[in-house]
Structure formats: structure tokens, C-alpha cells
Amino acid sequence: MNQSMPNWVNYALIPVINVLLAFLVSAIVFVMIDINPIEAAEVMIKGAFGSEGLGYTLYYTTNLIFTGLAVSVAFHAGLFNIGGEGQAYLGGLGVVLVCLGFGDQLPLFILMPLCILGAAFFGAAWAFIPAYLQAKRGSHIVITTIMFNFLASSLMVYLLVNVMKDPRQMAPVSSAIPEASQLPSFQDMMAAIGVSIGSSPLNLSFFFALIACVLVWIYVWHTRWGYELRSVGFNRNAAQYAGISHVKVIVVTMMISGALSGMMGINEVQGVSHQLKLDFVAGYGFTGIAVALMGRNHPIGVILASLLFGGLYQGGSDLAFDFENVDREIVVVIQGLVILFSGALEHMLRPQIVKIPMLYAKLRASNNQNGSAEA
Numbered sequence: 001m002n003q004s005m006p007n008w009v010n011y012a013l014i015p016v017i018n019v020l021l022a023f024l025v026s027a028i029v030f031v032m033i034d035i036n037p038i039e040a041a042e043v044m045i046k047g048a049f050g051s052e053g054l055g056y057t058l059y060y061t062t063n064l065i066f067t068g069l070a071v072s073v074a075f076h077a078g079l080f081n082i083g084g085e086g087q088a089y090l091g092g093l094g095v096v097l098v099c100l101g102f103g104d105q106l107p108l109f110i111l112m113p114l115c116i117l118g119a120a121f122f123g124a125a126w127a128f129i130p131a132y133l134q135a136k137r138g139s140h141i142v143i144t145t146i147m148f149n150f151l152a153s154s155l156m157v158y159l160l161v162n163v164m165k166d167p168r169q170m171a172p173v174s175s176a177i178p179e180a181s182q183l184p185s186f187q188d189m190m191a192a193i194g195v196s197i198g199s200s201p202l203n204l205s206f207f208f209a210l211i212a213c214v215l216v217w218i219y220v221w222h223t224r225w226g227y228e229l230r231s232v233g234f235n236r237n238a239a240q241y242a243g244i245s246h247v248k249v250i251v252v253t254m255m256i257s258g259a260l261s262g263m264m265g266i267n268e269v270q271g272v273s274h275q276l277k278l279d280f281v282a283g284y285g286f287t288g289i290a291v292a293l294m295g296r297n298h299p300i301g302v303i304l305a306s307l308l309f310g311g312l313y314q315g316g317s318d319l320a321f322d323f324e325n326v327d328r329e330i331v332v333v334i335q336g337l338v339i340l341f342s343g344a345l346e347h348m349l350r351p352q353i354v355k356i357p358m359l360y361a362k363l364r365a366s367n368n369q370n371g372s373a374e375a
Helices: 007-032 037-049 054-076 084-102 108-137 141-163 186-192 205-222 224-234 236-241 246-262 264-273 284-294 299-322 330-344 350-374
Strands: none
Touching (some): 007 299, 007 330, 037 054, 037 299, 054 205, 054 246, 054 284, 054 299, 108 264, 205 224, 205 246, 224 236, 284 330
16 A cells, blocks of 8 residues: 555655644643643744744754654664664763863864764764674664663763863863854854844754755665665565675664764754753653654654754743743643654554545546546
């Protein structure tokens, strides 16, 4: 059935219907807590995509693009990388080490590539061990990546308490990176061309995320390595028979996935907080799984899904501010419903939806035959 189904149905219509169903159920939840769902929707949309909130929405979107891409790349190889939290943690460590070591010595245009490499290298290195265990020892990637999330968290606590802690701070944080090594904010970039916008954490790393989407698209669908990656994900035994080393593909793919997650540290450390803090990953690694799932593991879908979840983050803050009986955690409920309908219940309406274009095609073919017979 999927083979005869138009791509626009599978990749556009069904996801949109699933999201609309999630929002419909969310509206019922709002009614149950005595809130007008239309007013709530207006507040969330204005808060997320208005002039004051758009920068925050795109800031959240940046993190989700990196972690969503990481999950997507691994999924194409048949791997379920849920270690984005730990890989992002280590990526932030790589960024802060580069900035503290060279921030006062190198200009920003040289330092930025080094920070990207540092984040990618540390994230990839943290993904390498689970990848090796999966490829050579058969250890399940889900179990090992979950364990490495906890290991990364514990390692960060140790480093920020005993090794890297700023002696001038009570909180377990690293020293601030030099000002010269900080990424320019979007506000500063717009001011440089004479445009004044509101303050937000949005910074240059947003464009890095978009470039990463283009590079992932090229790698997965337009290179020999991407073909091998998708072949292993589709049928590992057939790929092995064709001479493709699944061990190599698993290790390389997981390292690319870890590198993408690690690059989230550029946005958080070099772009926003300007120091290494505990829990800066804030659940983005796990939300990236939902982003990849909803985005059909395609870079364009990941961007759109990241924008949706980023809007929910920011719009939910305004919703909690405007309505006294709404907690900010209502966003978690809406996110959960989106994940439910886009994931677990994705195939609930698929048989009925698929029949619509098929019936339309049959009706059109029948009309064409009748027209030919009359002629």
C-alpha cells in the first residue's frame, strides 16, 4: 500500500492530520480546565511567532535541529540513537575547552571552525563506544546510549565540581569564555546592518544548524556512503552480501550522529550561556527523537518539526504567564499528544487516508474511459 501511495500523502498529508488531531485533543484538555482553546491558541501563536517571541522560538529550534538530525541519520542505518543528551553534553565540553584555550589568542573566524570541530569531535567520540559495542559485540544501541547519557551527566558533575569550577562562583559552572570567542547574537548582527530587533538568545549557530541540514541531505541521499548507510538500514544481510561492511557503517553513522548532537553545545555554550553549566541539555536530546519521528527523518521535515516544538516551548511560556490556572507543564502535555499521534498512532488513520487519493485516481481513470468511449 505504501508503494502505491503518493509521496505527498505519506510525507505531508498524514503528518499534518496527525498534528491537527493532537491539537484537537489538546483543545479538549483546555476546555476541561476551563480555558477557551481559541484564546489559548492565539496566545501561543502570538507568543511563539510574534516579534518578541520569534527569536526565542528559533533559539529552541536550533537545538532541536541538531538533535533531530542526529536521530535521523542513525535511524536511516537502522540504529536508534537515544544518547543525544550525553553527546550534546560532551559537545559542550569540547566547545568550552577550545574557547578557554584559544579564545584570547585567535580571531573569531578561525575560532568558530575549531569550536565546531571540538563539539563534533567530543560528541562523536562519546558515540563511538556504543557504536563499537553494537557493531562488534552485539550490544543493543538503545541500552548503551541510555547508559552513556547517565555517564555523561556524572562526568560533567565531577568536572564542574572538582576540575573546571569557577572559583568565583558558588554554582558548579566553568569559567566564562572570553568575550572575543562568543558567537554574535542575531540582535547584534541585525544592528550591524541598521535593523533594530528585540533581544533574544538567537545567535549565529542557527545558520550552522541549517547548513548541517543541507550537508546531511547531501550525505544521506547523494553520496556513495549515504547509499551504503541506507542499504544497511534497509537490509543488513543483503548489504553485507553486496560487500558493504555493516561494522564500518554502524561506527561511522553513529559518530556522525554523535557529532550532530555535540554541535548543540555551540548554541548553548558559545552562543548563549558563555560557560559550561550542569543540565544545559535540558531534554533536547530526547525531544529530538520526537522531532525526527515527526519529520520523517528528512532534513526538511526535521526543520519544520523543530520549529513546531520550538514554538510550543516559547508559546507555552506565554500561555502560563497569561492564564493563572495554566502551568508551563501544559506544553509537555501538548508535546506528548503530538508524539502520540505522530508516533504510536501514526498508522491509525493511514488506511482511510490512503484510500482517498486511490479512489480519486480510480474515479479519474473511469471518467477518462467513459469520455473515450463516448468519443
